[in-house]
Amino acid sequence: MARIAAPAPALPTTPAPPALGTMHMGTRLDERESFGLLDRFVELGGRWLDTSDNYYFDQDPSGLGGQSEAVIGRWLRANPGAPVRISTKVGAEPNRPGGFPDDLEGLAPDAVDRALSRSLERLGVDAVDLYWAHIEDHDVPFTQVVDTFGVLVADGRVRAWGLSNHPSWRLAVARLHAREAGLAGPSAYQQRFSYLQPLPGTEVEGQPVELGMLGADGLDLLRRDPALTGWVYTPLLRGAYDRADRPLSTEYRHPGNERRMKALAEVAGGRGLSRGQVALAWLTGGAPALVPIIGGSRIEQLDEAWRGATTVLTAEERETLDAAG
Template sequence: MTTVNLALGTMHFGTRLDERSSFDLLDRFVAAGGTMIDTANCYAFWSDPSGAGGQSERVIGRWLARRPGVRDRVYLSTKVGAEPIGAGEWPGNREGLSAPAIKAAVQDSLRRLGTDRIDLYWTHMEDRVAPLEDTVGALADLAGSGTVGRLGCSNHPTWRVERARQIARSNGWAGYTALQLRHSYLKPRPDTPVPGHDHRFGWATDEVVDYVHSDPELTLWAYTALLNGAYTRADRPLPEAYRHPATTRRMAALTEVAGELGVSPNQVVLAWLAGGDPAVTSIVGVSDATQLDEALAGVALVLTDEHRGRLDAAG
C-alpha cells in the first residue's frame, strides 16, 4: 500500500474528541496508507479539567494496545517542553527542556503510548533557562539508546536550531533533523498578532523554508496548514492579520485552480505543500471521516507545473 505524506494531528483526541471517534479516525487513516501520527505530552491540558495534558497520548496508547501489529506500521511523533507543572500560569509553569525534565517526560510519554520507542521526538518550545548543551545532550542520549529515533524542534528561532545542531555535530551526537512550524499557502502581515497563536518563532518564514531547502538532512512539518477551516468555511473567517492585497490575489488563484481541477481549496493547499521544494509534511487535525478523506486526497493530488506556477506567482 502506498504511504502518504500527511501526519494525522491528534491534539484533541481524548478531550474534544471522544475515544471511539478517535479510534475510528486512526483506523481509517492507517487503512488509507497513513503512517505518521503527531501528538504531544501536553495535549490537551487547556481542554481538560485537571489542567494537565497526556489525554491524546493515552488514547493513542489504548488504540495501539487493541490492535496488535499496528505499532510497527505507524510512525509516532510526540513532543516535550510545554506541559504545565506545578502552580502558576502557563507558559511560565511549563516543564521546559532541562535534561531531567526531558528524561522524565519521555518515560511518561512511553508509558502513556504503551511503546518502547518514539520515532520522532520534538522539543515543543525553546527554553532559554536550561543550557542548550544540556538539552542537546539529553536528546542525544535518548537517540543513542534507541528510545527515540529522529529529533525535531517546534517553535524555535532558526539561529537556536542551528546552534543546537552545531553542538550536536561537534560532539558526534544525533541532532535535530526536523522542524515543525505553522505554515500554509496564505501568510499574515509580518509582525502582526494572530489570535490563538502563542509562539513568537512558530512561523515557517521564507528564511526557514530556504534553510530546509539548503540542507537535505532537514524536513519541515507544518501545523495549521488549513488555517482552521478558513479556506472553505464561511463561519471561520481569516484573522485580520491575513487581510492584505497578497491574500486577495492568492485566494483568487487558489479558487481558480481548485475549480479547474474539481477539488476543494483545502486539497490544493495540501498538494501545494506536499509537492513543493522542499516537500512539506502537513499535520492535519480532523474530527470526522469526511475531513480525513479530503486531506488524504489533497496530499495525493499532483499539481501541474502550470498550476503550481500560477499559485506561486499570485503574491
C-alpha cells in the same frame, strides 16, 4: 565575474505524506471517534501520528495533558503491529493546572527524562520514533538541550528528534553542536505555515508569532539540507480556506492573500478540489516538500484533507499559485 545562479530545486514527483494531528483525541474527541480517525488514517495509507505530552491540557478538567497519548496507546494495544510511527513532544506541559504558559516542564535534562518516561508509559511503547523539543526553554543552555536529545537517541528511547517552535538559527546551531559532540542532531523542524501568509510582524490570532512561524530563512534551510524534514501545523488555518463560519483572522486579510485566494479558486475549479485541498497539495509538492499535520473531527474531513495532501499539482498549477504572491 558574473555570478552563476544556483539551479532551482527539483519538485518532487510524489507529495510528502501527511501526518495525523491528534491534539483533540481523548478530550474533545472521545475514544470511539478517536479510534475511527486512527483506523481511517491507516486505511488511507497514513503512517505518522503527531501528538504531545501536553495534549490537550486546555480541554481537560485536570488542567494537565496526556490524554492524546493515552488514547493512542489504547489504540495501539487494540491494533498490535499497526504500521504507524509516533511523533510526540516535550517542554510545554504545565507543571500545575493553570500553569500555561508561565510554569511549564521545560527542557532541563531531568524534566525531559521524566516526561519521556511518562509518554512511553501512556503510549505503551519502548521508544518514540520522533521526539520534539516543543518550545524554547530560555532557562536551559541550548547546547545542553541538544546534548539531552542526542543522548536519548544514543540510549535507544528515541529514534530521531526535532525542534518545534524554535527560530531556524537554533536548528543550525543544534546540528553543528551535535556533529562536534558526536551525537545525533535534529532531523526535523516543525513550525506553523500555510499557503496564505499573515502580515509580517503581526500577532497571529491564538498564537503569538514568537511561538513559531516558518519564515523564508527556515524554508531556505530546509531546501538546502535534504537531511531535514519540514513539518507544518495549522496548514488549513482552522478551516478558513473554505468555511464561511471560519473567516480569516485580521492578520490574514490583506491584498496579497486576496490574490492568493483567487489563484486557489482558479486551480481548485479546474481540479474539482476545494481551496483547502489545493493549499495542502501546494505544501506537500513544493520545494521543500513539507509534511502537513492534518486532522479533523469527522472521517469525511480526514478524507478530504488526505485527498488534497496527496494530490500532485502540475507545473502550470504551481506557477499560477506561486505567481499570486
